[in-house]
Amino acid sequence: MAVAQDQLDATFTALADPTRRAIVARLARGDATVNELAAPFDLTLPGISKHLKVLERCGLISRTRRAQFRPCHLEAGALDSAAAWIEDHRRIWAERFDKLDAHLLEIQRAPDSEPGPAPAARPAPANERRDR
Amino acid sequence: MAVAQDQLDATFTALADPTRRAIVARLARGDATVNELAAPFDLTLPGISKHLKVLERCGLISRTRRAQFRPCHLEAGALDSAAAWIEDHRRIWAERFDKLDAHLLEIQRAPDSEPGPAPAARPAPANERRDR
DNA sequence: CAGCTAATTAACTCACTGGTTAACTGCTGG
DNA sequence: CCAGCAGTTAACCAGTGAGTTAATTAGCTG
Numbered sequence: 001m002a003v004a005q006d007q008l009d010a011t012f013t014a015l016a017d018p019t020r021r022a023i024v025a026r027l028a029r030g031d032a033t034v035n036e037l038a039a040p041f042d043l044t045l046p047g048i049s050k051h052l053k054v055l056e057r058c059g060l061i062s063r064t065r066r067a068q069f070r071p072c073h074l075e076a077g078a079l080d081s082a083a084a085w086i087e088d089h090r091r092i093w094a095e096r097f098d099k100l101d102a103h104l105l106e107i108q109r110a111p112d113s114e115p116g117p118a119p120a121a122r123p124a125p126a127n128e129r130r131d132r
Numbered sequence: 133m134a135v136a137q138d139q140l141d142a143t144f145t146a147l148a149d150p151t152r153r154a155i156v157a158r159l160a161r162g163d164a165t166v167n168e169l170a171a172p173f174d175l176t177l178p179g180i181s182k183h184l185k186v187l188e189r190c191g192l193i194s195r196t197r198r199a200q201f202r203p204c205h206l207e208a209g210a211l212d213s214a215a216a217w218i219e220d221h222r223r224i225w226a227e228r229f230d231k232l233d234a235h236l237l238e239i240q241r242a243p244d245s246e247p248g249p250a251p252a253a254r255p256a257p258a259n260e261r262r263d264r
Numbered sequence: 265c266a267g268c269t270a271a272t273t274a275a276c277t278c279a280c281t282g283g284t285t286a287a288c289t290g291c292t293g294g
Numbered sequence: 295c296c297a298g299c300a301g302t303t304a305a306c307c308a309g310t311g312a313g314t315t316a317a318t319t320a321g322c323t324g
Contacts, residue, residue, distance in 0.1 A: 016144035028224040
């Protein structure tokens with residue numbers, strides 16, 4: 001569980017950098033060598049190498065040897081944990097609103113049983129951001 | 133487009149910290165005050181305040197004034213862009229394998245029309261990582 | 265073998281992040 | 295009004311991250 005935290009830390013950290021996201025995007029279209037990956041960027045090769053190390057450490061890419069090249073390969077499975085975390089919490093959030101909606105319908109139908117506004121917790125359920 | 137990059141940068145950066153993820157998880161279950169959010173952590177209040185500022189800057193939460201409290205509210209919409217980016221690239225990756233499968237079936241059926249191995253580009257399409 | 269190319273490692277700089285303590289603002293209730 | 299609570303701002307420190315240049319490893323090729 002703590003290890004899962006570290007995994008999420010590392011994955012989100014890796015995705016937080018635009019260069020690394022671009023590398024992932026490039027690799028999603030096919031394996032590539034370090035020099036190929038470096039080409040689009042205004043960066044020195046060691047810089048790319050560092051980014052690749054970050055991506056490798058969190059399992060997003062793997063590297064093999066092929067002659068003097070080290071082709072990089074995207075391990076899309078590592079995206080799963082990050083995607084799962086986000087989806088989980090979007091789901092929880094959505095369910096909360098479903099319950100809130102149900103509650104609002106409830107008290108609208110029977111506007112007498114007001115249990116009183118929670119004093120400090122959940123101070124402002126009033127919000128409109130229901131779209132998307 | 134560049135602004136979208138910054139948005140993704142900020143969102144993934146925000147999610148990269150376990151404390152901030154825990155705060156988001158807490159807020160997914162309902163709005164909360166700063167002190168309520170701070171309670172589970174071994175952190176001083178200014179520390180929490182900083183984390184909240186990070187979350188606010190990337191649009192993941194919003195804060196209002198209610199008497200002496202500043203209740204925090206999760207804006208789940210900000211998770212959308214991050215989720216969309218991940219899903220996009222998982223999709224591209226999956227499609228790539230679909231095409232690769234098609235190609236493999238193709239050359240398996242007619243094992244003569246080898247166009248020759250690409251010299252440096254795409255050095256190793258050979259890989260077994262097909263399992264999720 | 266000599267030399268070229270691919271890529272990494274080492275060592276360093278600079279900026280930023282995460283955390284602290286201390287001081288401050290703003291509101292409320294006695 | 296003032297004591298006190300909720301929260302933020304300021305100033306600082308240690309650690310990390312992104313980038314550089316220079317040197318090094320490893321494999322191919324003439």
